[in-house]
Amino acid sequence: MNTLNQIYFIDFYNSLLDGDKQKCYDIVNFLLEDGHSILDIYVDLFQKSLYRIGKLWDQRELSISEEHMASNIISSLIERFSPEPSRKREEKVIVTCIDKEFHEIGAKMVTKVFELNGFNTFFLGANVPTKEILKFVRQIEPYFIAISWSLYLNLSRFLDVVDNLDKIFANKTIFVGGQALSENSDQFLKKFTNVKYIPTVKDLHQVLLNY
Numbered sequence: 001m002n003t004l005n006q007i008y009f010i011d012f013y014n015s016l017l018d019g020d021k022q023k024c025y026d027i028v029n030f031l032l033e034d035g036h037s038i039l040d041i042y043v044d045l046f047q048k049s050l051y052r053i054g055k056l057w058d059q060r061e062l063s064i065s066e067e068h069m070a071s072n073i074i075s076s077l078i079e080r081f082s083p084e085p086s087r088k089r090e091e092k093v094i095v096t097c098i099d100k101e102f103h104e105i106g107a108k109m110v111t112k113v114f115e116l117n118g119f120n121t122f123f124l125g126a127n128v129p130t131k132e133i134l135k136f137v138r139q140i141e142p143y144f145i146a147i148s149w150s151l152y153l154n155l156s157r158f159l160d161v162v163d164n165l166d167k168i169f170a171n172k173t174i175f176v177g178g179q180a181l182s183e184n185s186d187q188f189l190k191k192f193t194n195v196k197y198i199p200t201v202k203d204l205h206q207v208l209l210n211y
């Protein structure tokens with residue numbers, strides 16, 4: 001697999017901030033045809049751009065409008081460049097953000113990676129109340145549950161949903177991820193036996209290859 005050249009990243013990033021959807025699309029298309037995987041595109045292009053945008057937005061060097069525009073372009077590119085599974089599986093997976101969590105792009109990528117691995121996905125997106133997640137898990141009876149948490153402020157909501165799932169669905173594997181866990185996953189998750197923290201969609205893909 002080629003390493004994604006920084007020149008393409010800068011070109012993509014500048015096009016994103018210019019709002020040039022077509023150029024962003026063309027760059028992704030070119031990179032895929034050039035042999036890059038969809039996982040490289042998700043992590044080394046989309047995730048990296050959004051993290052950089054987050055820093056500049058935080059420092060007031062980018063406006064809320066520019067951040068919203070870039071996020072929406074990336075969301076639409078994730079839909080347009082959905083990976084083709086090499087095989088189809090029966091097992092269902094629920095992917096959801098926790099209550100009051102509006103960051104859903106990571107969870108959307110996670111859904112696509114489950115699909116790449118053939119799973120039958122149910123993507124709930126942003127801001128799903130805990131009791132609704134539990135109800136839906138009972139209804140769908142998924143093989144895996146994947147929970148995304150980005151905003152530290154939502155710590156109690158995260159612990160609430162994971163605690164409930166861990167008790168009620170003790171025989172299910174619960175994957176968790178998102179930036180709020182990137183430095184504290186050991187501390188938050190040590191008491192849960194069937195909860196597994198996964199940092200990026202590249203790591204998730206590696207884990208799913210063993211199932």
Ligand code: B12
Nearest residue numbers: 054102103104105106146148151152175177178198200201
């Ligand atoms: C876009 C964005 C928004 C958009 C989200 C739009 C959308 N449709 O998702 C909007 C405008 C809604 C938003 C709002 C806010 N945001 Co915001 N946002 C961002 C930004 C710029 C990008 C987020 C993103 O999509 N990143 C790219 C994705 C791909 O990365 P990711 O989420 O980490 O996901 C990857 C991995 O973590 C992993 N992963 C994620 N989930 C899961 C789950 C599983 C199971 C697995 C296996 C893996 C996995 O896989 C993904 C791919 O590798 C970030 C900056 C940043 N550093 O990310 C800030 C950021 C996340 N936001 C932040 C803040 C503070 C806010 C607001 C409070 C701002 C405000 N004052 O209103 C609100 C809070 C809203 C809420 N209640 O959730 C902070 C969060 C700090 C923190 N950790 O607490 C950040 C880091 C910005 C910053 N530098 O301060 N935001």
